[in-house]
Amino acid sequence: MFRIGAHVSISDGFEAAVDHEVELGGTCGQIFVGSPRGWAVSEIDETEAEAFRNAADEQDVGPWIVHGTYLINLATPKDDLASKSLDCIQDELDSAATLGIPYYVFHPGAHTGAGEETGIENVGERLSEVDVPSDVTLLLENTAGKGTTVGKRLDDLDDMVEISAYEYGDLGICLDTCHLFAAGYDFTDEAAVDDLVEKIDSTVGIENVQYLHLNDSKHPLGSEKDEHEHIGEGEIGEAGFRQFVNHDALREKPMVLETPEDEKGYEWNIEKVTKLRTDA
Ligand SMILES: [Zn+2]
Numbered sequence: 111m112f113r114i115g116a117h118v119s120i121s122d123g124f125e126a127a128v129d130h131e132v133e134l135g136g137t138c139g140q141i142f143v144g145s146p147r148g149w150a151v152s153e154i155d156e157t158e159a160e161a162f163r164n165a166a167d168e169q170d171v172g173p174w175i176v177h178g179t180y181l182i183n184l185a186t187p188k189d190d191l192a193s194k195s196l197d198c199i200q201d202e203l204d205s206a207a208t209l210g211i212p213y214y215v216f217h218p219g220a221h222t223g224a225g226e227e228t229g230i231e232n233v234g235e236r237l238s239e240v241d242v243p244s245d246v247t248l249l250l251e252n253t254a255g256k257g258t259t260v261g262k263r264l265d266d267l268d269d270m271v272e273i274s275a276y277e278y279g280d281l282g283i284c285l286d287t288c289h290l291f292a293a294g295y296d297f298t299d300e301a302a303v304d305d306l307v308e309k310i311d312s313t314v315g316i317e318n319v320q321y322l323h324l325n326d327s328k329h330p331l332g333s334e335k336d337e338h339e340h341i342g343e344g345e346i347g348e349a350g351f352r353q354f355v356n357h358d359a360l361r362e363k364p365m366v367l368e369t370p371e372d373e374k375g376y377e378w379n380i381e382k383v384t385k386l387r388t389d390a
């Protein structure tokens with residue numbers, strides 16, 4: 111079933127986040143469970159969590175996904191930053207479990223000069239130290255490849271999973287369309303999206319891609335720049351998204367938007383993607 115939503119705020123509480131999603135026309139959604147640019151993770155009591163679970167159930171909004179704070183860096187050569195990151199990932203994963211949210215995604219981080227291979231090894235090894243709750247899947251997000259960030263190539267994400275003591279099932283992949291495009295993966299025509307799906311399947315495996323971030327890109331193919339644009343209005347364009355969101359291998363995966371929050375807003379983008387779907 112087609113599920114599309116947007117990143118929504120928890121500033122009015124978790125239960126209200128479900129209402130915000132419904133107001134936008136979303137049928138699934140993403141939240142932070144703390145400050146996106148800080149280390150603090152919100153304490154969630156059982157009453158709040160239950161209210162969120164009930165609201166999501168009653169309004170049929172889901173699956174939800176928690177996005178980790180942007181400060182997390184498991185690729186870093188610095189032990190103190192790695193240990194802070196691990197504590198934060200654990201708290202955020204536990205919050206997801208409390209809220210009954212089945213997915214948690216974070217950006218692997220940057221090697222900041224230690225070398226790409228070392229960065230990838232760091233991520234894999236440190237993932238083994240996380241205690242992934244049984245009802246949550248920890249997803250690695252592909253990156254645009256800016257600076258020394260790791261996780262630009264699908265093979266790199268697969269290596270991180272392989273190096274870790276975990277296997278797919280406890281771990282999975284979240285693909286961001288803007289990051290894919292910025293990293294040099296084209297999907298703007300039928301042959302290109304077929305190639306991409308084949309590439310996904312031969313690396314991480316299509317069944318391990320559990321969630322999609324839908325964002326157009328302000329910058330061209332392979333630019334390594336991570337700047338999101340409204341769906342159809344960036345370099346990926348309408349035709350690219352039409353191919354991507356309708357592809358048999360991808361169309362059933364839940365999709366959330368992280369498009370710019372300007373006058374167009376999420377509602378416009380949800381409508382846009384819905385119109386591009388052949389089942390709309
Ligand atoms: Zn992300």
Ligand SMILES: [Zn+2]
Pocket residue numbers: 286288289336337338
């Ligand atoms: Zn991005």
